[in-house]
Structures are given as C-alpha cells and as structure tokens.
Amino acid sequence: MQLSHSEFALAPAAERRRFVLQARPATLDVAARALGLGDTFAMLAAAAAGAVTALRLGPQEVLLLLDPAGADDGLSALRAGLAGVAHSLVEVSDRQVGLDLSGALVEAALASLTSIDVAVAAFPVGMATRTLLGKADGVLWRTAPDRFRLEVWRSFAPYLSGLLDEAARDAVF
Amino acid sequence: MSQAFRVPGHGRVDPARTVSFTFDGRRFQGQAGDTLASALLANGHHLMGRSFKYHRPRGAVSAGSDEPNALVAVGSGPALQTPNLRATQVELYEGLTAVSQNRFPSLKFDLGAVNTLAAPLLPAGFYYKTFMWPRSFWDRVYEPVIRRAAGLGVAPTAPDPDHYAFQYAHCDVLVAGAGPAGLAAALAAGRAGARVILAEETAEAGGSLLSDRTSRIDGRPAALWVADILAELAGLPNVRVLTRCTAFNYGPHNMVALNQRLSDHLADPAPDMPRERLWQVRAQEVVLAAGALERPLVFEGNDRPGVMLASAARTYLNRYGVACGRRAVIVTADDSAYRVALDLHAAGVTVAAIADLRPAPDSALVRAAQEAGLTVLPGTTVQRAHGGTRVHGVELARLLPDGSVGKGRHWRADLVLMSGGYTPSVHLFSQSRGKLVFDAELGVYVPGEPAERTRSAGACRGVYALACVLADGAAAGVAAAGAAGFAADAPAWTVDAADEPGRGGYAGALPRRGKGLLAMAFVDFQNDVTAKDVKLAVREGFQSIEHIKRYTTTGMATDQGKMSNVNALGIAADALGRPVEKVGLTTFRPPFTPVTFGAFASHARGDLFDPDRRTPIDPWARAQGAVFEDVGLWRRARYFPRGSEDMEAAVRRECLAVRGGVGIFDASTLGKIEVVGPDAATFMNRMYVNAWTKLGVGRCRYGLMCRENGFVYDDGVVGRIAQDRFHVTTTTGGAPGVLALMEDYLQTEWPELDVWLTSTTEEWAVIALQGPSARAVLAPLVDGLDISAEALPHMSLAEGTIGGVPMRLFRVSFTGELGFEINVPARHGRAVWQAIWDAGQGVGITPYGTETMHVLRAEKGYIIVGQETDGTATPDDAGCGWAVSKAKADFVGKRSLALPAMQAPDRKQLVGLLTEAAWEVLEEGAQLVARPDEAIPMRVLGHVTSSYFSATLGRSIALAMVSGGRARVGETLYVPMEGRTIAVTVTKPVFYDVEGARLNV
Amino acid sequence: MLLIRCPYCGERSEIEFANGGEAHIARPADPMSRTDEEWAQYLYMRDNPKGLIAERWRHAHGCNRFFNALRDTRTDRFVMTYEMGRPRPEIDAATAAEAAR
C-alpha cells in the first residue's frame, strides 16, 4: 500500500550545519543575544533568526542548525559573544541527519514511536525536544501543525524511517 | 435442519447474510453478526471442547470473555492457527475454520476422558504430591507426560505472518467498557470537551442493553438509545470509540494497556491491515465501567453442555436470536433470572420450572413470571444435572427449614440455566492497586479507596438497576472530566419498563442431600477445580486463600477468577468456618484476557527489531563481499574473503598483508566523545586512571577507565586537540555507558567543573591504515601535511585536510605496526576511503575486518575490554598497571585499588599461553588447572580469554587470565577438554615485536 | 509505566529515564583518607527503604540532566522531583501519608 503525499511523507531535510552548544544557562543567554535570538533560549523551543535556528534541548544544551550560506557569520557572532566565557561548541554536522515528516497521519505515526503527547495542544508548533522513538533517540521539532523535523544520528535514520513508514501505514486502519 | 434454534425476529444478527464455517471439520451456517458460539448454538450444537484435566465434554457456559470452556483454535496452517480463543468472542466470517481443543482423537469420543474415572486419583495438589520423586524422573517422564496430557491448546509452529500495530495515546478521560454506565460517562465527559477514549471489549458498544428487549430510555428501546448515544459520540471530535478493544492492564500512573483486534473478524482483511493494535494510554482520569459477571452455581454436573448462565441464554436469545434449547429449567438465587425466563417464554422456549434457592422470593419480576404461568419453586435447589455430551435433565429438591435437602424430583430439560447472582468485575480496579471492600449486602467485593485517579461506575461497583447505572455513569463522567479540568453537566435520562432486580445471590457449593463431598461440582471450569478440591485443600491445612489458589489452581491462568472467584471463596470460607470477608481475596493479575505475543512485539520484529547501525563505509564493504558480524547494534565487516576462502584463510592472508605491507580497516564504530571546557583536563584526570595535565596539544595517550570499584570499565586512545579540548575514543559497545558514567560524575559529584561532553561517534568516519607501507600510501593524499616520523611520531595527532576534506589524523596503532587513524566527517568517509584504496593499489593494500584486528592485537598482547576483562579485573590484572598514574591524589577507582583484596598476589593476571603443538588452537573460555591428573572438582586457576592461529608467527597463541599468572611464566598448566588434556606453557602476553620497534618508524 | 516530572522538561514517561540509585550519597572529598570500612560503606551500602526514598534519575532520552526525586517505594508515588545539589526536602506527615496511599 502506498500512502499519498498528503497522508504521510518523509523526506531528507534541507542541508544544515549543526553545532551542539553547551554552557551554563546564563552563558546560553549571552549566546542567544549574540545570535540575535532574544534574551534567552526558551526551554524545549526553537528560535530562529537569519541563517540560525536554535533548539533548546536542555538547561545547558542548545542544538544550532545553520543554513550553510550564512553559517560562518552566525558562528563568528557566536564566538565573539562567547569569547572568554566557559562553553563548549562542537560541530556535529555529520553526526545526524534531518528528516521532514508531514501529512495528515504524521501525529499518528509519531504516536506509534514516542511516549510523549504529540497532539498540537501538548506539542505546539515551535516546540522541540529529544525523546525516545522506538529504540532510538531523536530530536523532534514541530515546524507546522502537520509537519515535524526529526534530527537523528546518522546510523539510526534507516531504522526510524522504516518504523515511521510502517506506523503511518498502520495508522490508516 | 440448518439453524433450527434460530429465533426469527430476535437478535442483532443479519438474517439476510448467511455465513458458512467449519467446526472440527463439519460445515455449519450462521448469520453475519454471530459469534462462533452463537452460530453453533443456533445449530443446536453445544459441545465445543473438552476440559483441561478430566477431558469432560464442555459447552459454552457464558456469552462473553468470561467463557472458561469453549476454547477453540481458529484458522489453519502451522502459522495461522491461533489457539485458546473463546468461541463466545470469535466473530463469525465466511470460511472461518475452527477446531476444538483438549481432545483425542475426537471431541465426541475422547480417550483422555478416562481421567474422569480416575478423578479420585487426581485431587487437589495432585502434581505436588505425585511428581516429587525420584527427581531424575521429572525431566524425562513426568514433565513430558503432563505437558502432553494437559495444557490449553497447541502453539503455532511457524512464524506469525501477521503484523501488529502499536500506539501511545493520551487522553483526559479513559472509559473502560461501553455498557450503559460507560456510554453515559463517555458522553458526559465528551460533551464537556475532554479528550475521551471509550474502549469496548466486544464488537458492539451497548453492553447489557444489547440483550435487553424490555427497558426503555427516554421512551426509546434500549438498543436504539445506544445507537443515539453512539451517533452523538461519533459527532464529537474529542471522543474516540474503540470496539473489539480490551483494557487488559492497568499500570502505574494511569497508564492503561488496550488490545484492539482489527482483522480477526474479517473474512478477507486488507493485505496491509495489522491484525491487532496495542495501545498504551496515559489517561488523566479513568472511569471503569467493566460491568458484572454472573456466577454459576456449584452442583454435581454443572459443567454438562447445556448448563449455562441464565444471562448467557438471554444474550444468545436477544442479541443473537438463538434459543439455547427447547425446554429449560432455571435455578436461581437472584431475581434477574426471572427476566430470562420471561424472555425465553415469550420466544417460545418452554420454561419447565424456576427453582429459587430463596425460601420466599417476592418481587415484581417473580410475580410477572407467576402471572405468565411459569412454575416457580421457592426454596428449591438442584442436586445434579444429568447428561453426557448434552444435559438431558436435572434433579431438583426442596430445601428444608432445618437446612437439609428433601427428596429429589427429576425434571426433563435440554437447557439448565443457573444464576448465582452477579460479581462486579473489579479486575482493572484491583490491578490499579485500589482497595477492594466486602459489601455484606451484596455478598461480593466492590471497589473501595482507589490508588490511582480512577472511579468505578455501574455494575462493576455493584450498582445494577438501569436508572441508577446511567446516573452513576454520568456522574462518574462528570467527576472525571471535572478532575481533568473540564466543567461538565450530567446528562439525565428517564428509564422505564426496566427491571428492578432485587438483591440476591449465592456463594459457594449448593447444599446436598446426605453427606459426602461434591466430586464433579465445578468451581473453576477452566482449571477443572471442583468444590471437593477446595475443601480438601482446607482439610489438608491450607488457611490462606492465596495458598488455596495455588494448591488447587482455582482462579489461575487465563480465567483469573472471573467466574470462579466468589464461589471458591464461599467454599473455602465455609470449610474454614470463617466469614467470606475474613478469608481475603486473591490478587487479580493482568492481563484481563490473554494477549497475543505479536501485539506485545508490534513493530519490533524482522528488520525493525533493533536499529541496524551501519557505517558510511559499509556499502563499500558489502560490494567487496565482506562477511559481517553484529557488534552491539552495529554491523561490522568481520573479514573479506577472496574467492573460496573461509574465515581462517582470509584472516591469515589479511594478517600477513598488514604486517608485510598495508591494511585498511573501518574503525568508524569506535565511540567518540568530545570533552570541552576550561576544566577538561581536570575532568579527564578524575575520570581516567592516567595523568592528562602534561599531555601536550597534538599528542595522544592510551586512556583506561575504571569504575569506582576499581575494575576496568573501558579504554581507548585520547587525543588533545586544544588546551581545553580532548578527543576521547571508547570501545564500540562501551560508548553510551562511558558517556553516561562521565555525565553521572560531572552532574552529581563535580557540578562546579566547567566542562561539557558531546558524543561525536557518528560525526567522524574513521579509517585505520596500518602496516609498514601506511605512510607511503597516505603521505601524497594529505594536502601537504608532514606525516614523517619526526613531525608526526607514534601517539600524536594533526589536523589538516585530505583531498580538501577536513581531517583529524591520529598516529596510533592497534596492530603493532606503523599506523594512522584518519577521522573525516562521516559524509566524506566513503570517498576518502576510496581515495586511500586507490592510492594503495600499488602496494597491495588489503581491507581487513574485525577478526584480523583481533588477531593482530592479540599478537601484541593488547587487551580488549570485555574479552580479557570481565568486570572483575583491575588495570594491573589486565597488564595495564603502567597506565595508572601514581602521582594523582584521586581518580575514579583509585581508593578501591588500594583495598587489600585488590593487591592479592593470587589475583588473576593477564598472561600468554603457548601450546606444544603449533597448530593447536585452544578454545576461548577453556579452564586452566595445575596438574594433568587434577581430580574433580578441579581447582581452576584461570581461563583462556583469546585464542587464535597467528599466521605471522606460524603457530597458535592465546591470552589468559591466570591466578598469580605473572609469577607462573615458564610453568606448564593444563587445559582439560572432553577426552583429553592439553598442556600449555605460560608466557608473557606479548608474542610479537616485544620491544615495539615496528611502531616507532 | 511511571510518569516522572523532569524539573526541566515536565512530565514524561519512565521509558525516557534511567534510574541512578539512591541520592545524596556524596563521594568523599578525599577518598584516600577513608578507611577501608568507610570506603566500603560509601561504595556498597544503601538504605533500600520501604517507604520514601530520595533517588536520582537521569532524563537520558530527553534533556540528559540528572535530578533527584522523592518516591514511595511501596506505591511508586512521587512526592516531588528537584534539581541536583538541593538538599533532601523536608516532607510533612500529610504529604508522606498521601504518597504511601
């Protein structure tokens, strides 16, 4: 059975450079200002400006997704802002891949994998969190009511794609 | 005549759609909407199975999931046959094939039935008493015989071809059961806007209302009211109604598991349709509306086909349009059976007599029966049912005022209905740790104080009158919605013409004339437990109801006491001379009804059982014909056979190629952690046994990590990228554990350290290039980087590019040869590998796998954590004492290493072993002893941890952990094997290039 | 499956967490100054109470932070969760009784 695109679609996300920024919360606030993303990164939320999107995944952890076109400027601003302040910035561009999930069945498919409530009331657009999907970790970010970005470690992508595809097909019944 | 017992104008089956099926090879017809049981009964066929222990002929006693007797296997073929399904729940479809169970050779004539004659030999606790000794008989004699004779059904032998879905769900209010109480609760909560899930076990919502032809709600017949409510629920987007969906487990914190059967009722399901879906529902609030189950009466022959629960006969008549017999005798202790009598009477079934155990029953229902001309016999009990594969009569007798039983009279009947009153279904409530309390008036246990955010409504808490049930359900729905934050109004309905059943019921075995125990009066039909068994258990000294349950097996297995619990309690209480409420209650265990293994496995099967992790270089290895092995979740190339080579031949060739030229190896699976921050060196000093402060930027060191107990936990090369940045590698399997242990110390013990950890395992593809020709191959590729021995000595690193791709280049070796590990971003791994491969063609570059890697490192005596070590080896035991810093005041494990036991001279230490015969390869795991003639039990000195044939040395080598091993170098030890003993010489664990000259070139 | 409130992410199912054993057992500042007996106490001895336990959890498949929790081992009911570094909170009798229920 083939699902229509409006039911469920899974596609590689647009190319991004990725960095894990870790620091004490006050330092992360400094980073937010340096990147022009406000005074703080709100917990479990995405913030975007220019080429930079930041997902606050933990009190001391932010995942930065950068459009390659403007990545260097963003990184320069960040490094300048954090100069002399204790932090860790590690490139993970190749550690993980992005998958765009969309369609009317996307919530049902995800609900087969994660124990968190993905209904829009509980997981609104702009929310982002790491969670357990089946037997693999992934970062789930809702980009639209019927659209999620899933960031997973590279070697887990085939497993999660297979699981999501099967779950979406089951969700028809 | 086909379907001779079908009653026109009755039931919810479709008279226009006839369905053919086979049962035990015989063809039958039923109607769409039938269950297997109702269709068989429509054909006058009561015999549906044989009992578990005595192989007694059995028919359906109930019409629902409480059915203990009519267990069948449905489907055909080695994979598709599902055993132990209740015929009362199996929905009929065209072509359904079912067979009965526990019979040999046929259902009608069963050899196992001689067990009935041997019943005096099979008392309670029979297995415990009989099969105790001799012990040696258990495995070969007792167990196989018991297993063949007993057991419920036959498991399929081939893999399950179906697939199963799984879903988490979240809701404000979960309602379990869609009878009148559940419907009212769901509607109340749904109207308030709460997210509601309503789960109904059967194919159709409505519960008892579907069998009710008399009650009216708001002037509408009950079944039409159900349709109205369902239509309204269907219009509420916040309400989900799941039929064929059993709530079978009530877990902690309001997580309730549901099993939804999707395709079993379909003759021709869509090819991709999952068979079942397991739901894990996290509910804010739960409403339990599980209803109540009618109790059978315990008397001689109460298991004969044609002896049924009164409510079941009513359900078969009113829901399925089936008369279960022509001439019925009803025995009751409860008013509700009178409604059954009236319905049967109206449908043309002769109701010969209603025997009421109560001396003076009097209610509107009783009077209605009398007015209809039915024979009501107050103060009358049943002595026994007569019949074999079908009941043909009963003996009724007066209960005399002194408690004795009068003379019996035979009544002809092909249907004997019994009602011992109702038992609330408290299984889910009990699973949720709620406390059950004894309701003396009802004589049953009902839900008391809940432990979870849950409430019971309707019959499952002893509320039976329809008007009260609806109000109770509505109130529960309002309360649940309110607790979840939704203000709700209770819907109200007027109920008329409904029966008001009086309080009644009976618990225990019915009184008998004369003395003696009840030999074949069943308490638990499924487990073949009789009243006599329960009494015997008490007589033999069992006082606790939990012990009585285990000794007699009553209420065990799939039944979980649905039908048997209260009667067993009644008998035990009687025998113990204690009131029922003082005897206590056994635990109700999940699942409420059996759940298929497939549903539990759901997606986790085949390719999706586990993540199948592959490296960026994996496609190349596959194209080269590599043979793979699983390492944790990773798939790694084990060796690269050429032509017809086996593993041994391939590994010899690969080893010689590395030592003689250059080999290329995919080390991408190595765990990698980037440790970054001003306190990075301090943190490393504390986590590893080594000293890190003085390690210069651009240098590497072998790192060894212990747990706090002083035992080796992991190892790997660590490179210092910058003053505040370390590139840490771990073993392939150890990566998540090492990161978790590091986070544990960092967050719990040393939160003041400014250092952070990032897993970079998958960021880097790692290509190991090893062998004397490695530098020559690599040098032209690294974009001008100087990798000479002077610029990049052993245990150093450099950052640069390779073909324009960013690279971290480590000069390290796990082979003992000149070696490099080239780290590049994963997306470039395959291309860089290919470039090196191409560049090495002139010098015979050879790909090698994990097996060759193991041999090469063993030749050098390098340990593998988890192979040489087993969680009880210290660094010194493993021959790595040199790595332990003496100068550091503290590190994880240091204090434990100072304990006396950790320095005992007889600790197992890493040594090498050489056999006398060069060709002899020891078995890994083989034990070592001191003398060739060591007596049993032998004193084991150690064991072989690694053993290979070394092509380089032209002989076998082995590593071993041996008690006081280093002091035994030169000694001969012995490896006792089956039939012979192998002598070995203890050596130092380094077999090749002891001085390390080949590394430093 | 338990429902556990991560102080940073809110309520999540148990499957996202790893239990870290009893809380508030500080690693001695200078282990080498401890006697063998004291060290063994630190390493191996735990209270294993029947009742309220202060224990560590890590939101392993979430924010990756350790935190502490007060849980009644008889009922699996959580009284509260709190950040690492905070002392074990005092619990009044009514709250403890509710957890034991």
Ligand SMILES: [Zn+2]
């Ligand atoms: Zn968290």
